[in-house]
Amino acid sequence: MKFAITSKGDAKSNALMxxxxxxxxxxxxxxxxxxxxxxxxxxxxxxxxxxxxxxxGRLDKTAFVGVHTGHLGFYADWTPDEIEKLVIAIxxxxxxxxxxxxxxxxxxYQHDGKETRYLALNESTVKSVDGTLVMDVEIRGEHxxxxxxxxxxxxxxxxxxxxxxxxxxxxxxxxxRALQLAEMASINNRVFRTVGSPLILPAHHTCMLKPVxxxxxxxxxxxxxxxxxxxxxxxxxxxxxxxxxxxxxPFPFWKRVHDSFVSN
Numbered sequence: 236m237k238f239a240i241t242s243k244g245d246a247k248s249n250a251l252m253x254x255x256x257x258x259x260x261x262x263x264x265x266x267x268x269x270x271x272x273x274x275x276x277x278x279x280x281x282x283x284x285x286x287x288x289x290x291x292g293r294l295d296k297t298a299f300v301g302v303h304t305g306h307l308g309f310y311a312d313w314t315p316d317e318i319e320k321l322v323i324a325i326x327x328x329x330x331x332x333x334x335x336x337x338x339x340x341x342x343x344y345q346h347d348g349k350e351t352r353y354l355a356l357n358e359s360t361v362k363s364v365d366g367t368l369v370m371d372v373e374i375r376g377e378h379x380x381x382x383x384x385x386x387x388x389x390x391x392x393x394x395x396x397x398x399x400x401x402x403x404x405x406x407x408x409x410x411x412r413a414l415q416l417a418e419m420a421s422i423n424n425r426v427f428r429t430v431g432s433p434l435i436l437p438a439h440h441t442c443m444l445k446p447v448x449x450x451x452x453x454x455x456x457x458x459x460x461x462x463x464x465x466x467x468x469x470x471x472x473x474x475x476x477x478x479x480x481x482x483x484x485p486f487p488f489w490k491r492v493h494d495s496f497v498s499n
Contacts, residue, residue, distance in 0.1 A: 236264050238325070239271035241286040243278025248304045251315055252277045255302075255322060262326035273325065273481055276301045280308040280397075284457045287356045287478060298332060298481040300325075307494055309396055312486045324483040331482040335393045335409040336438070339474035345450060345465040353456045354474055357394030360419075360455045361444060361469060362386035364462070367422070368452075373443040374436065380429050381447065384421035389414055389442065389471045393478075396492065404433040408488055412438035412473050438473040 238259055242252040255275060256266060274290055274297055276283040283301045290297050301311030302321065313321050324330070338355040353359070362368055368386050372379045390399035392407035395415055400406060404417040417433040436442060446452070451464045 236325075237267035237270060237272045238264055238275060239266065239268045239273075239290075240275045240277060241282055241289065243282045243304065245278075245304070247315070248277045248282070251302065251304065251318060255318060258319070258322040259326060262322070264326060271297055273297065274299050275321075275325075276311060277304060278311070279303050279305050280310050281458060283308070283310040284356055288354075288457065288459070291354050291476075294337075294476050294478060298330070298479040300481045300483075307491070309393065309491055309495070310480075312491075321483070325481075328483055333480045333482050333486075334477040335480065336391055336412045337474040337476055337478055338389060338391045338394075338414055339470075339472050339476075340389075340454070340456065341470040342454065342463055343467045343470070344463075345467045351463070354476060355394070355456045356391065356478060357397050357457050358388055358390035358399060358455075359457075359471065360386055360388045360398070362419075362453045363449060364451045364453060366449075369447040369449070371445040371447055372416075373445065374434075375440050376443075381427075382418065382421060382429050383427050384429070385419040387444065388417045388419060390417065391415075396495065399433070402433075405435065406492060407435065414442065414471060414473055416442055416471075440472070442471045444469040444471075 240252045242248040274286050276286045302313040303311035340353045340359045341350055343350045367383055370382045372382055392411050393409040395407045399417050402417040404415050413435050415435050421429045445468050450466050454461050454463050
């Protein structure tokens with residue numbers, strides 16, 4: 236088995252990274268930074284997001300496992316004091332593969348016919364470069380509403396506990412193949428009206444955003460923020476690809492939700 240490790244970059248994470256690498260090479264596993272079978276993320280959820288984007292071109296061949304060096308994460312379930320146990324599990328134990336759905340974003344442009352495709356593990360947001368965002372929202376090719384407000388957030392089920400939750404969105408179990416559209420400070424009065432509630436769309440539904448006046452937008456894909464100019468449309472749907480996590484023990488989603496948001 237070939238493995239790679241990504242680190243948050245702080246002293247604690249880097250020390251654990253070197254420790255894990257030394258242990259696994261002692262077990263005769265090969266370190267391969269370009270074509271790993273398993274990627275170990277050491278840090279937090281942000282570190283795993285980085286690892287996901289780094290290896291997004293080989294999602295069908297690479298599985299991920301997370302070690303958290305700070306607060307308990309939704310993607311990182313192993314602790315620093317469990318490193319020896321994790322190493323033995325990776326080296327000696329067949330692991331279970333758990334797959335989570337991803338979000339596909341396709342941005343099309345006004346003039347040249349080109350398009351840009353992204354995959355997001357958590358969410359994608361759209362905001363105006365300055366002023367109010369005005370977007371026509373289409374669902375399955377039909378006009379749904381004209382949104383006016385600070386922005387829109389489209390999230391995956393596994394990302395529903397992140398920015399989406401802060402916007403009042405629902406928490407979805409990551410086994411559900413769906414996407415969620417949540418509003419950021421929508422303008423609702425006698426003149427302008429939006430649905431005002433998060434929308435959960437199944438995998439066979441597509442959400443299309445079409446600019447009404449301005450054509451330049453700040454689009455985030457997880458932790459990345461990109462300025463896109465002359466935008467014709469932004470299309471969101473559940474991606475055909477999935478992220479694969481290597482599970483060596485149970486990691487119940489609702490327990491993670493409880494421990495993160497309810498437990499003292």
